[in-house]
Amino acid sequence: MALTGVVKSFNPHKGWGFIESNGQDVFLYKGDLKGICVDKGTNVQFTMKSTEKGTQAENVVVIISPDEASYFGEIKSFNSMKGYGFITSEAFPNQDIFLLKTDIQDGYAPGGCPCRFKVTMEEKGPRAQEVQLLGQAAQDMSMWGGWGMKGMKGMGKGMGKMGKGLNIWQPMFMKDW
Template identity: 30%
Template sequence: MTKVNVLTADDDGVTRIFGEVKWFDPVKGFGFVVSEEGGPDILLHANVLRNYGQSSVADAARVEIGIQETDRGVQAVEVYRIDPPTQQLAIPLSDFQDLDEETIRSAPLEPARVKWFDKGKGFGFANVFGNSDDIFLHIEVLRRSGLADLQPGEALALRVIEGRRGSMATEVQAWENAAILDGDMFED
Protein backbone atom coordinates (compact mmCIF):
# COMPACT_ATOMS: atom_id res chain seq x y z
CA MET A 1 0.00 0.00 0.00
CA THR A 2 1.16 3.51 -0.73
CA LYS A 3 1.32 5.62 2.40
CA VAL A 4 -0.04 9.15 2.17
CA ASN A 5 1.54 11.44 4.77
CA VAL A 6 -0.86 14.37 4.45
CA LEU A 7 -4.47 13.40 4.85
CA THR A 8 -7.33 15.79 4.28
CA ALA A 9 -11.05 15.46 4.72
CA ASP A 10 -13.31 15.60 1.68
CA ASP A 11 -16.46 17.73 1.43
CA ASP A 12 -18.38 15.24 3.60
CA GLY A 13 -15.76 15.34 6.36
CA VAL A 14 -14.38 11.90 5.45
CA THR A 15 -10.63 11.46 5.91
CA ARG A 16 -8.84 8.64 4.10
CA ILE A 17 -6.29 6.81 6.27
CA PHE A 18 -4.15 3.67 6.30
CA GLY A 19 -4.07 1.40 9.31
CA GLU A 20 -4.09 -2.09 10.73
CA VAL A 21 -6.99 -4.11 12.09
CA LYS A 22 -6.52 -4.41 15.84
CA TRP A 23 -9.31 -6.98 16.08
CA PHE A 24 -12.66 -7.71 14.46
CA ASP A 25 -15.40 -9.97 15.84
CA PRO A 26 -18.08 -10.87 13.25
CA VAL A 27 -20.37 -12.20 16.01
CA LYS A 28 -20.32 -8.86 17.85
CA GLY A 29 -20.49 -7.04 14.53
CA PHE A 30 -17.57 -4.68 15.03
CA GLY A 31 -13.87 -4.28 15.68
CA PHE A 32 -11.18 -1.64 15.75
CA VAL A 33 -8.48 -0.26 13.46
CA VAL A 34 -5.31 1.52 14.54
CA SER A 35 -4.19 4.33 12.22
CA GLU A 36 -0.60 4.51 10.95
CA GLU A 37 -0.64 8.14 12.09
CA GLY A 38 -1.58 7.19 15.68
CA GLY A 39 -4.55 8.51 17.58
CA PRO A 40 -7.56 6.79 19.08
CA ASP A 41 -8.83 3.38 17.96
CA ILE A 42 -11.21 3.60 15.01
CA LEU A 43 -14.50 1.70 15.17
CA LEU A 44 -15.07 -0.60 12.19
CA HIS A 45 -18.70 -1.71 12.10
CA ALA A 46 -19.77 -4.87 10.25
CA ASN A 47 -22.15 -2.88 8.02
CA VAL A 48 -19.25 -0.79 6.70
CA LEU A 49 -17.28 -3.98 6.04
CA ARG A 50 -20.30 -5.57 4.31
CA ASN A 51 -20.58 -2.55 2.02
CA TYR A 52 -17.07 -3.48 0.86
CA GLY A 53 -18.30 -7.04 0.22
CA GLN A 54 -16.82 -8.90 3.20
CA SER A 55 -18.34 -10.20 6.41
CA SER A 56 -15.04 -10.39 8.28
CA VAL A 57 -11.46 -9.21 8.24
CA ALA A 58 -8.35 -10.85 9.71
CA ASP A 59 -6.60 -9.34 12.70
CA ALA A 60 -3.46 -7.43 11.61
CA ALA A 61 -4.81 -6.97 8.05
CA ARG A 62 -3.73 -3.68 6.46
CA VAL A 63 -6.63 -1.41 5.51
CA GLU A 64 -7.33 1.82 3.71
CA ILE A 65 -10.53 3.36 5.10
CA GLY A 66 -12.51 6.56 5.19
CA ILE A 67 -13.14 7.85 8.72
CA GLN A 68 -15.27 10.51 10.36
CA GLU A 69 -15.23 12.06 13.81
CA THR A 70 -18.60 11.53 15.52
CA ASP A 71 -19.97 12.26 18.96
CA ARG A 72 -19.20 8.61 19.76
CA GLY A 73 -15.57 8.81 18.56
CA VAL A 74 -13.77 8.11 15.31
CA GLN A 75 -15.56 5.63 13.05
CA ALA A 76 -14.84 4.03 9.69
CA VAL A 77 -17.48 5.00 7.12
CA GLU A 78 -16.00 3.29 4.06
CA VAL A 79 -13.47 0.56 3.27
CA TYR A 80 -11.37 1.19 0.17
CA ARG A 81 -8.85 -1.64 0.40
CA ILE A 82 -7.88 -4.62 2.56
CA ASP A 83 -4.52 -6.38 2.34
CA PRO A 84 -3.82 -9.63 4.21
CA PRO A 85 -1.58 -9.51 7.28
CA THR A 86 2.08 -9.22 6.31
CA GLN A 87 3.34 -11.67 8.90
CA GLN A 88 2.23 -15.22 8.26
CA LEU A 89 2.69 -17.13 11.50
CA ALA A 90 0.93 -20.25 10.30
CA ILE A 91 2.82 -23.25 9.01
CA PRO A 92 2.36 -24.03 5.31
CA LEU A 93 -0.58 -26.26 4.41
CA SER A 94 0.61 -29.74 3.48
CA ASP A 95 -1.67 -29.72 0.42
CA PHE A 96 0.31 -26.82 -1.07
CA GLN A 97 3.89 -27.78 -0.23
CA ASP A 98 4.46 -29.83 -3.41
CA LEU A 99 2.96 -27.14 -5.66
CA ASP A 100 4.80 -24.34 -7.37
CA GLU A 101 3.71 -20.87 -6.13
CA GLU A 102 3.18 -19.78 -9.75
CA THR A 103 0.83 -22.73 -10.32
CA ILE A 104 -1.23 -21.69 -7.32
CA ARG A 105 -1.36 -18.01 -8.36
CA SER A 106 -2.16 -18.81 -12.00
CA ALA A 107 -5.40 -20.63 -11.16
CA PRO A 108 -8.27 -18.47 -12.42
CA LEU A 109 -10.61 -16.72 -10.00
CA GLU A 110 -13.98 -18.47 -10.03
CA PRO A 111 -17.29 -17.08 -8.75
CA ALA A 112 -18.53 -19.08 -5.77
CA ARG A 113 -20.89 -19.04 -2.82
CA VAL A 114 -20.19 -20.26 0.73
CA LYS A 115 -22.07 -23.45 1.57
CA TRP A 116 -21.00 -23.40 5.23
CA PHE A 117 -17.96 -22.44 7.27
CA ASP A 118 -17.16 -23.28 10.91
CA LYS A 119 -14.42 -21.06 12.33
CA GLY A 120 -14.07 -23.34 15.37
CA LYS A 121 -13.41 -26.39 13.20
CA GLY A 122 -11.19 -24.32 10.91
CA PHE A 123 -12.82 -25.22 7.61
CA GLY A 124 -15.91 -25.21 5.44
CA PHE A 125 -17.09 -25.60 1.88
CA ALA A 126 -18.18 -23.48 -1.07
CA ASN A 127 -19.58 -24.18 -4.52
CA VAL A 128 -18.57 -22.55 -7.80
CA PHE A 129 -21.64 -21.10 -9.51
CA GLY A 130 -23.22 -23.69 -11.79
CA ASN A 131 -21.36 -26.61 -10.16
CA SER A 132 -22.56 -28.53 -7.09
CA ASP A 133 -19.11 -30.04 -6.32
CA ASP A 134 -17.76 -28.93 -2.94
CA ILE A 135 -14.60 -26.86 -2.67
CA PHE A 136 -12.71 -27.17 0.60
CA LEU A 137 -12.00 -23.87 2.42
CA HIS A 138 -9.28 -23.99 5.11
CA ILE A 139 -9.11 -21.25 7.73
CA GLU A 140 -5.43 -20.63 6.98
CA VAL A 141 -6.33 -19.84 3.35
CA LEU A 142 -8.89 -17.34 4.68
CA ARG A 143 -6.31 -15.71 6.97
CA ARG A 144 -3.77 -15.48 4.15
CA SER A 145 -6.49 -13.82 2.07
CA GLY A 146 -7.22 -11.25 4.80
CA LEU A 147 -10.45 -12.83 6.09
CA ALA A 148 -11.34 -14.27 9.48
CA ASP A 149 -14.72 -15.93 8.90
CA LEU A 150 -17.35 -16.58 6.22
CA GLN A 151 -21.14 -16.65 6.31
CA PRO A 152 -23.39 -19.15 4.49
CA GLY A 153 -24.49 -17.72 1.16
CA GLU A 154 -21.66 -15.17 1.00
CA ALA A 155 -20.50 -14.51 -2.58
CA LEU A 156 -16.78 -14.98 -3.19
CA ALA A 157 -14.20 -15.46 -5.88
CA LEU A 158 -11.87 -18.43 -5.36
CA ARG A 159 -8.68 -19.75 -6.88
CA VAL A 160 -9.22 -23.52 -6.89
CA ILE A 161 -6.76 -26.39 -7.37
CA GLU A 162 -7.09 -30.14 -7.23
CA GLY A 163 -5.39 -31.24 -4.03
CA ARG A 164 -4.85 -34.65 -2.52
CA ARG A 165 -8.31 -34.46 -0.94
CA GLY A 166 -10.15 -32.96 -3.92
CA SER A 167 -10.95 -29.40 -4.94
CA MET A 168 -9.63 -26.79 -2.55
CA ALA A 169 -9.37 -23.02 -2.47
CA THR A 170 -5.90 -21.50 -2.51
CA GLU A 171 -7.11 -17.90 -2.33
CA VAL A 172 -10.37 -16.26 -1.30
CA GLN A 173 -11.46 -12.81 -2.47
CA ALA A 174 -14.58 -10.83 -1.66
CA TRP A 175 -16.79 -10.82 -4.75
CA GLU A 176 -16.62 -7.05 -5.25
CA ASN A 177 -12.87 -6.92 -4.62
CA ALA A 178 -12.19 -9.73 -7.08
CA ALA A 179 -14.21 -7.99 -9.78
CA ILE A 180 -11.95 -4.95 -9.41
CA LEU A 181 -8.66 -6.86 -9.16
CA ASP A 182 -9.39 -9.38 -11.91
CA GLY A 183 -11.95 -7.52 -14.02
CA ASP A 184 -11.60 -9.78 -17.04
CA MET A 185 -13.10 -12.61 -14.98
CA PHE A 186 -16.45 -10.85 -15.04
CA GLU A 187 -16.50 -9.49 -18.60
CA ASP A 188 -19.10 -10.75 -21.03
Protein backbone atom coordinates (compact mmCIF):
# COMPACT_ATOMS: atom_id res chain seq x y z
CA MET A 1 0.00 0.00 0.00
CA ALA A 2 1.38 3.40 -1.01
CA LEU A 3 1.88 5.93 1.74
CA THR A 4 2.27 9.68 1.45
CA GLY A 5 4.59 11.90 3.38
CA VAL A 6 6.69 15.05 3.41
CA VAL A 7 10.47 15.15 3.35
CA LYS A 8 11.46 16.17 6.87
CA SER A 9 15.18 16.48 6.10
CA PHE A 10 17.58 15.50 3.34
CA ASN A 11 21.33 16.04 2.96
CA PRO A 12 22.33 15.87 -0.74
CA HIS A 13 26.04 15.67 0.16
CA LYS A 14 25.47 12.51 2.22
CA GLY A 15 22.55 11.19 0.15
CA TRP A 16 20.02 10.47 2.88
CA GLY A 17 17.32 12.00 5.05
CA PHE A 18 13.88 11.33 6.51
CA ILE A 19 10.25 11.42 5.44
CA GLU A 20 7.56 12.23 7.98
CA SER A 21 4.46 10.13 7.44
CA ASN A 22 1.61 9.79 9.94
CA GLY A 23 3.86 11.01 12.76
CA GLN A 24 6.58 8.46 11.98
CA ASP A 25 10.07 9.14 10.60
CA VAL A 26 10.99 6.92 7.67
CA PHE A 27 14.58 6.71 6.38
CA LEU A 28 15.04 8.00 2.83
CA TYR A 29 18.05 6.95 0.78
CA LYS A 30 19.25 8.70 -2.40
CA GLY A 31 19.21 5.41 -4.31
CA ASP A 32 15.42 5.20 -3.94
CA LEU A 33 14.83 8.60 -5.57
CA LYS A 34 15.55 7.55 -9.19
CA GLY A 35 17.90 10.49 -9.76
CA ILE A 36 15.66 13.19 -8.29
CA CYS A 37 17.03 15.33 -5.46
CA VAL A 38 14.52 16.36 -2.79
CA ASP A 39 14.40 19.24 -0.34
CA LYS A 40 12.71 19.68 3.00
CA GLY A 41 8.96 20.00 2.43
CA THR A 42 8.82 17.95 -0.79
CA ASN A 43 5.76 15.67 -1.03
CA VAL A 44 6.38 12.00 -1.81
CA GLN A 45 4.54 8.70 -2.19
CA PHE A 46 6.31 5.50 -1.17
CA THR A 47 6.10 2.03 0.26
CA MET A 48 7.93 0.99 3.42
CA LYS A 49 10.21 -1.87 4.21
CA SER A 50 11.60 -2.93 7.56
CA THR A 51 15.34 -3.18 7.94
CA GLU A 52 17.51 -4.01 10.93
CA LYS A 53 17.99 -0.26 11.43
CA GLY A 54 14.28 0.64 11.20
CA THR A 55 11.81 1.57 8.48
CA GLN A 56 13.01 2.69 5.07
CA ALA A 57 11.14 4.17 2.12
CA GLU A 58 11.25 2.38 -1.22
CA ASN A 59 9.46 2.81 -4.56
CA VAL A 60 9.57 6.55 -3.90
CA VAL A 61 7.64 8.85 -6.25
CA VAL A 62 8.51 12.53 -5.88
CA ILE A 63 5.51 14.82 -6.37
CA ILE A 64 6.99 17.95 -7.92
CA SER A 65 6.71 20.01 -11.08
CA PRO A 66 9.55 19.35 -13.58
CA ASP A 67 10.28 23.10 -13.54
CA GLU A 68 11.01 22.94 -9.80
CA ALA A 69 12.81 19.57 -9.73
CA SER A 70 16.50 19.13 -8.95
CA TYR A 71 18.41 16.03 -10.01
CA PHE A 72 21.41 14.01 -8.91
CA GLY A 73 24.08 13.38 -11.49
CA GLU A 74 27.76 12.90 -12.14
CA ILE A 75 30.05 15.04 -14.25
CA LYS A 76 30.76 12.76 -17.22
CA SER A 77 33.25 15.12 -18.80
CA PHE A 78 34.22 18.78 -18.65
CA ASN A 79 36.59 20.68 -20.94
CA SER A 80 37.69 23.80 -19.06
CA MET A 81 39.35 25.24 -22.18
CA LYS A 82 36.13 25.08 -24.18
CA GLY A 83 33.89 25.83 -21.21
CA TYR A 84 31.43 22.98 -21.48
CA GLY A 85 30.84 19.37 -20.56
CA PHE A 86 28.20 16.74 -19.88
CA ILE A 87 26.40 15.24 -16.89
CA THR A 88 24.87 11.76 -16.62
CA SER A 89 21.88 11.11 -14.39
CA GLU A 90 19.63 8.19 -13.51
CA ALA A 91 16.68 10.57 -14.05
CA PHE A 92 17.68 10.88 -17.74
CA PRO A 93 18.71 7.37 -18.77
CA ASN A 94 20.80 7.00 -21.94
CA GLN A 95 20.95 10.78 -22.37
CA ASP A 96 23.73 13.24 -21.55
CA ILE A 97 22.84 16.64 -20.11
CA PHE A 98 24.76 19.55 -21.62
CA LEU A 99 26.67 21.74 -19.13
CA LEU A 100 28.14 25.23 -19.60
CA LYS A 101 30.80 26.61 -17.26
CA THR A 102 28.54 29.59 -16.52
CA ASP A 103 26.11 27.21 -14.79
CA ILE A 104 28.73 25.96 -12.32
CA GLN A 105 29.46 28.06 -9.25
CA ASP A 106 33.21 28.31 -9.86
CA GLY A 107 33.21 27.60 -13.59
CA TYR A 108 34.91 24.23 -13.23
CA ALA A 109 33.70 20.67 -12.63
CA PRO A 110 36.08 17.71 -12.36
CA GLY A 111 35.03 14.54 -14.21
CA GLY A 112 33.46 11.88 -12.01
CA CYS A 113 32.26 14.45 -9.49
CA PRO A 114 28.73 14.00 -8.05
CA CYS A 115 26.47 17.00 -8.50
CA ARG A 116 22.98 18.40 -8.09
CA PHE A 117 21.40 20.39 -10.91
CA LYS A 118 18.20 21.68 -12.52
CA VAL A 119 17.29 21.10 -16.15
CA THR A 120 15.84 23.17 -18.95
CA MET A 121 14.82 21.54 -22.19
CA GLU A 122 16.34 23.20 -25.22
CA GLU A 123 16.15 22.51 -28.95
CA LYS A 124 19.20 20.18 -28.86
CA GLY A 125 18.17 18.44 -25.61
CA PRO A 126 18.44 18.89 -21.85
CA ARG A 127 20.77 21.54 -20.42
CA ALA A 128 21.96 21.64 -16.82
CA GLN A 129 21.58 24.81 -14.78
CA GLU A 130 22.35 25.80 -11.19
CA VAL A 131 24.94 23.01 -10.90
CA GLN A 132 26.16 22.36 -7.36
CA LEU A 133 29.07 20.01 -6.70
CA LEU A 134 28.43 17.49 -3.93
CA GLY A 135 30.45 15.56 -1.39
CA GLN A 136 34.24 15.63 -1.34
CA ALA A 137 34.48 17.63 -4.58
CA ALA A 138 32.47 20.47 -3.03
CA GLN A 139 34.73 20.41 0.03
CA ASP A 140 37.85 20.39 -2.15
CA MET A 141 36.64 23.39 -4.16
CA SER A 142 35.83 25.35 -1.00
CA MET A 143 39.22 24.41 0.46
CA TRP A 144 40.85 25.96 -2.59
CA GLY A 145 38.83 29.09 -1.81
CA GLY A 146 36.42 28.50 -4.70
CA TRP A 147 39.22 29.08 -7.20
CA GLY A 148 38.00 26.65 -9.80
CA MET A 149 39.77 27.25 -13.07
CA LYS A 150 38.99 30.99 -12.91
CA GLY A 151 41.41 31.41 -10.03
CA MET A 152 44.12 29.42 -11.80
CA LYS A 153 44.65 32.06 -14.50
CA GLY A 154 48.09 33.53 -14.20
CA MET A 155 49.41 30.63 -12.14
CA GLY A 156 51.30 29.31 -15.16
CA LYS A 157 53.48 26.25 -14.80
CA GLY A 158 53.38 26.42 -11.03
CA MET A 159 50.12 24.49 -10.72
CA GLY A 160 50.97 21.49 -12.86
CA LYS A 161 48.25 19.65 -14.79
CA MET A 162 45.01 20.87 -13.21
CA GLY A 163 41.90 19.32 -14.73
CA LYS A 164 43.72 16.21 -15.93
CA GLY A 165 43.19 14.28 -12.71
CA LEU A 166 46.68 15.18 -11.42
CA ASN A 167 46.77 18.06 -8.97
CA ILE A 168 50.53 18.24 -8.67
CA TRP A 169 52.34 21.40 -7.65
CA GLN A 170 55.49 22.00 -9.60
CA PRO A 171 57.94 24.75 -8.67
CA MET A 172 58.32 27.60 -11.15
CA PHE A 173 62.06 27.77 -10.49
CA MET A 174 64.72 25.70 -8.76
CA LYS A 175 67.69 26.99 -6.79
CA ASP A 176 71.05 25.34 -7.18
CA TRP A 177 72.38 24.35 -3.75
